[in-house]
Amino acid sequence: xxxxxxxxxxxxxxxxxxxxxxxxxxxxxxxxxxxxxxxxxxxxxxxxxxxxxxxxxxxxxxxxxxxxxxxxxxxxxxxxxxxxxxxxxxxxxxxxxxxxxxxxxxxxxxxxxxxxxxxxxxxxxxxxxxxxxxxxxxxxxxxxxxxxxxxxxxxxxxxxxxxxxxxxxxxxxxxxxxxxxxxxxxxxxxxxxxxxxxxxxxxxxxxxxxxxxxxxxxxxxxxxxxxxxxxxxxxxxxxxxxxxxxxxxxxx
Amino acid sequence: xxxxxxxxxxxxxxxxxxxxxxxxxxxxxxxxxxxxxxxxxxxxxxxxxxxxxxxxxxxxx
Numbered sequence: 639x640x641x642x643x644x645x646x647x648x649x650x651x652x653x654x655x656x657x658x659x660x661x662x663x664x665x666x667x668x669x670x671x672x673x674x675x676x677x678x679x680x681x682x683x684x685x686x687x688x689x690x691x692x693x694x695x696x697x698x699x700x701x702x703x704x705x706x707x708x709x710x711x712x713x714x715x716x717x718x719x720x721x722x723x724x725x726x727x728x729x730x731x732x733x734x735x736x737x738x739x740x741x742x743x744x745x746x747x748x749x750x751x752x753x754x755x756x757x758x759x760x761x762x763x764x765x766x767x768x769x770x771x772x773x774x775x776x777x778x779x780x781x782x783x784x785x786x787x788x789x790x791x792x793x794x795x796x797x798x799x800x801x802x803x804x805x806x807x808x809x810x811x812x813x814x815x816x817x818x819x820x821x822x823x824x825x826x827x828x829x830x831x832x833x834x835x836x837x838x839x840x841x842x843x844x845x846x847x848x849x850x851x852x853x854x855x856x857x858x859x860x861x862x863x864x865x866x867x868x869x870x871x872x873x874x875x876x877x878x879x880x881x882x883x884x885x886x887x888x889x890x
Numbered sequence: 891x892x893x894x895x896x897x898x899x900x901x902x903x904x905x906x907x908x909x910x911x912x913x914x915x916x917x918x919x920x921x922x923x924x925x926x927x928x929x930x931x932x933x934x935x936x937x938x939x940x941x942x943x944x945x946x947x948x949x950x951x
Binding site: 683684688693694695697698701702705737740741744747748751752755756758759857860861864865867868869871872875880881883884885887888 | 894897898899900903904906907908910911914915917918919921922923925926929930933934937
């Protein structure tokens, strides 16, 4: 590894160290996800007023939008980890990239299904081939392509390299999803939340949305770390530290 | 309370959306946990077989 990278990064990226680190962080991340998620659900489903046009149907926004953000965020994490794994061949980066894919696929699937359930009462259709919906569907196929390519190799590290290339090529779709509502005429509404400038949403609806966004981020950490731990154990199953864990859990 | 569950007449869209959210994320969380348990059980089996082999024939690797 390059010598400008601090030593603690090097130490943390060794499988047994990261396994322990992830084991400590994971329950906290899951706890925070559950607490912030519960607060967001209470704020979104109970405290927030009904929308003046959409009534209570708009309440799907509190899961639809955070999951849509996560579908892009997970892709970004997967692409960055893929890049690191291709350049420096760090085993941990490969595992993070490959285990971000199923989480991203799960969030993309939720986004598509909840969007469909929202579209039926508001647009009068479950599905339409417009830019935002189609590019989000392509995102799901990219995730499934990465997962499929990874598992189609006998050697897992070889599979991870091939899938990392696909993940990097597919990053082109991320800005397309994000800007699709500006670039094309679409049935889907434009961005409501602005990082720069005021958002076009009432505060009573905004805070549950942002809280749920935090909850899904915490969930990502919890899920990713659980998946990485599982993968590290199976990749290193011949090593002594894994045998010790297997024996300890066998006695328990 | 029943007004809450009725969701202003949109219950058949709102609640399935939330159900999908929870079901998919729970499945996502449980899957690696099951995989981990299965892997460790297989590893323990391999280790036990290796130990038995070594006991029968101590000179073998």
